Amino acid sequence: MNLISVEDVHAAAERIKDAAAVRTPLLRCDWADPARPLWLKPENLQPIGAFKIRGAANAIARIPASARANGVVAYSSGNHAQAVAYVAKRFGLRATIVVPENTPTTKIEATRAHGAEVVVVPITDREIVAERLVAERGATLIPPFDHPDVIAGQGTIGLEIAADLPDVEAVLVPVSGGGLASGVATAIKALCPKAAVIGVEPALAGDAAESLAAGHRVRWTDEDRARTIADGLRAAPSDLTFAHLRERVDTIVTVSEEEIRAAVVTLATRARLVAEPSGAVTTAAYLNRTADLPQGRTVAIVSGGNLDQSLLAELLTHPTP
Known part of the structure; x- marks a missing residue:
């Protein structure tokens, strides 16, 4: 199966630079562990509130x-x-x-x-x-992830990370259908080859993590994946995206519903960012999966910030159910 190249990602960056996508900054988190410096990539600041x-x-x-x-x-x-x-x-x-x-x-x-x-x-x-x-x-x-042009477009996030923090050591990426992780990993592995790319999923929608560990796609039902609060991470990888994940993502870790909820609150109160549960999973992994992640300079992609006001209020008031 043909995988996209970093040249495809560079071409996408040129193509979309005037097409409404914002070049988001890296935000250094002073509240993070000094031994593991953390930067956030706030894709929730895009015009539609997400990297898509x-x-x-x-x-x-x-x-x-x-x-x-x-x-x-x-x-x-x-x-x-x-x-x-x-x-x-x-x-x-x-x-x-x-x-x-x-x-x-x-x-x-x-x-x-x-x-x-x-x-x-x-x-x-x-x-x-x-x-x-x-x-x-x-x-x-226009599929949400199962298309090389879509994957290449999402990969422009990786180009920006590599340009802004060339000595990055770990990049945490949400995984659902796998288009974002596929594109980001393509760019990071080409431009920052020493950096690890770590996918993050909700445990209740952990089919990609199970599939990567097994070496082949493991099927979960739509109903199984729908259990997570992270509604943007309920899709399953395609053959195309799974091929990218196997080749270019180092591992995938999972986080619990309680950890996701708490991470939404952390981002709101410590980073001043509104993140939907799907966008908060990488921060949840940083805070709770220390033993499973590389040490060193880490970027967590906050993939989106679109959530109902009532859910945000609930999470801020009662972060765990």
Whole structure:
């Protein structure tokens, strides 16, 4: 299977630099362990509140002009939905987004606010319905992770980390479908070859960790993965992303629901960042998996900050259920 290259990531960076994605900074955490310096990569500061805008922008920019009139279709639990809707609007394209019925209301409303048509379906039907809409309309499918252009776009985060902290020793990346980790690992391993790339998953959606340990994809049901509060990390890796994970990610660790909830609070109160549970898993790993992680200069990617106000209030008031 063909993996993307760092050249693909560099090309994506050039392609999306004027397509609404923000170059986010690295934020040094004075409250972290001095023996393990920590920087946060706040992708929650993107215009749609998550890193997904990078992959969506690169994939949409690559659509031939002759195909753009038929619009784009995507399926997503929320952040990719907003990203495709936002970028499609910038390009003047019609966007239809298929979301599972357990998608947070905040993410559905934000997607509609960007002008997209939102189709809500049972969690097991989102890909089937999206493919049907593509066939009916002649639209272009923009998958959330299973596409080289999407992976390359997400990898631009790795380029920025390497440029801003070239002596980084560990990069912590959330893992769901694997597009983010695949792209970031591609860039980091090429530019900072001594750095470890560590994936982080919720234990309740730990299929990628189990798969990497087994050396082959291990199937979990959608219902199993839906148990975690981290709604953006409920997808399973594809053949394409798993091939990248096996080749370029050093390991994947898992964190508990209680640790994720506490990390949201830590980010809000110590780093002054609003992070959704999916974006907080890397901080949860840094705080709770010391024995499983390399020592040294660490970057934790805060992948998104889109969560309902009621959930944020609940977590700040009662971080553990």
